[in-house]
Amino acid sequence: xxxxxxxxxxxxxxxxxxxxxxxxxxxxxxxxxxxxxxxxxxxxxxxxxxxxxxxxxxxxxxxxxxxxxxxxxxxxxxxxxxxxxxxxxxxxxxxxxxxxxxxxxxxxxxxxxxxxx
Amino acid sequence: xxxxxxxxxxxxxxxxxxxxxxxxxxxxxxxxxxxxxxxxxxxxxxxxxxxxxxxxxxxxxxxxxxxxxxxxxxxxxxxxxxxxxxxxxxxxxxxxxxxxxxxxxxxxxxxxxx
Numbered sequence: 001x002x003x004x005x006x007x008x009x010x011x012x013x014x015x016x017x018x019x020x021x022x023x024x025x026x027x028x029x030x031x032x033x034x035x036x037x038x039x040x041x042x043x044x045x046x047x048x049x050x051x052x053x054x055x056x057x058x059x060x061x062x063x064x065x066x067x068x069x070x071x072x073x074x075x076x077x078x079x080x081x082x083x084x085x086x087x088x089x090x091x092x093x094x095x096x097x098x099x100x101x102x103x104x105x106x107x108x109x110x111x112x113x114x115x116x117x
Numbered sequence: 118x119x120x121x122x123x124x125x126x127x128x129x130x131x132x133x134x135x136x137x138x139x140x141x142x143x144x145x146x147x148x149x150x151x152x153x154x155x156x157x158x159x160x161x162x163x164x165x166x167x168x169x170x171x172x173x174x175x176x177x178x179x180x181x182x183x184x185x186x187x188x189x190x191x192x193x194x195x196x197x198x199x200x201x202x203x204x205x206x207x208x209x210x211x212x213x214x215x216x217x218x219x220x221x222x223x224x225x226x227x228x229x230x231x
Contacts, residue, residue: 004159034219043121043207043222044160090159104175105220107159 006108013081014116021076021111023091031093033074035065037062038054038088047089050074051093061085081115088112118143120157121223122207129229138193138226140208150175150184153204158214160200160207167169168192198230 013019019079025031032051036044048059055067063077076089091108124139142149146166152160152175166185169200180202182194192212195202206229209220 009157036222041225043224044209046219046221051217092159104162105160105167109157109159 002031002093002106004091004106004108004110006091008111010112010114012116015083016080018087019078019081019085019113019115021089021091021113023074023076023108024072025093026072027073027093028117031072031074033064033067034063034094035059035074035076036092037092038090038106038110040087044090047076071095072106081113083115083117086113086115102111120144121208121210121221123206123223123226125226126183126224128194128197129231131202131231132198135194135196136198136228138195138206138208140191140193140223142191142208142210142221142223143189144212144221145188146209146210146212146221147188148213148218149185150209150211151180151181151191151193152207152209152228153177154207154225155204163190163193163206195228200230203230207229 005024034049035047038044047063048057049069050057058064063078067074088110090110092105094105119123121142121217150165154160161177163181166172166182172183205225208223211218211220
């Protein structure tokens with residue numbers, strides 16, 4: 001079974017400072033990893049994904065994520081945080097479909113990012 | 118295009134009432150999904166569909182039903198609403214079944230059962 005852990009419920013960072021939102025995963029096969037962001041009262045928006053290749057993945061709004069297979073991690077990063085980055089961030093993993101076809105994305109519980117002016 | 122749309126945005130139900138949450142997408146995606154999001158939790162898959170006429174259960178299907186008569190629409194039905202179904206419901210779609218494919222989400226329906 002696949003699982004995702006986001007160890008921090010909340011991350012606070014000052015505007016202009018670098019930010020990191022942590023994610024670790026567990027899968028039986030090759031991991032396919034995603035980051036989504038949710039602004040208040042909005043649906044989830046896709047930020048970036050890791051499928052294969054370069055361990056550093058670049059995504060929307062200046063975000064990037066580093067895939068580390070040995071540490072089974074996929075941390076989200078941004079060099080300089082903006083107040084507008086304040087939102088709820090979800091890490092998700094997808095394993096290979098099994099049985100009749102399981103297309104489920106398994107989500108972490110989410111990390112609330114607050115960027116302080 | 119509008120992407121994934123959901124109606125209504127908010128709804129309050131009494132215990133035992135029924136309702137249908139509507140979801141539509143205009144991206145010609147074959148795959149559609151219903152998730153629920155509870156406070157402090159990630160999203161849980163309720164049902165999914167791989168094409169018109171084909172649906173299957175996800176992780177938490179009890180108390181819900183779905184149908185998929187067209188590629189565009191994927192309504193979620195609650196037959197006998199219970200307080201445990203108080204949640205935010207998200208519909209999503211993706212182009213293919215491949216695990217690399219990105220899912221696109223609607224804005225959500227906030228449901229309260231009293």
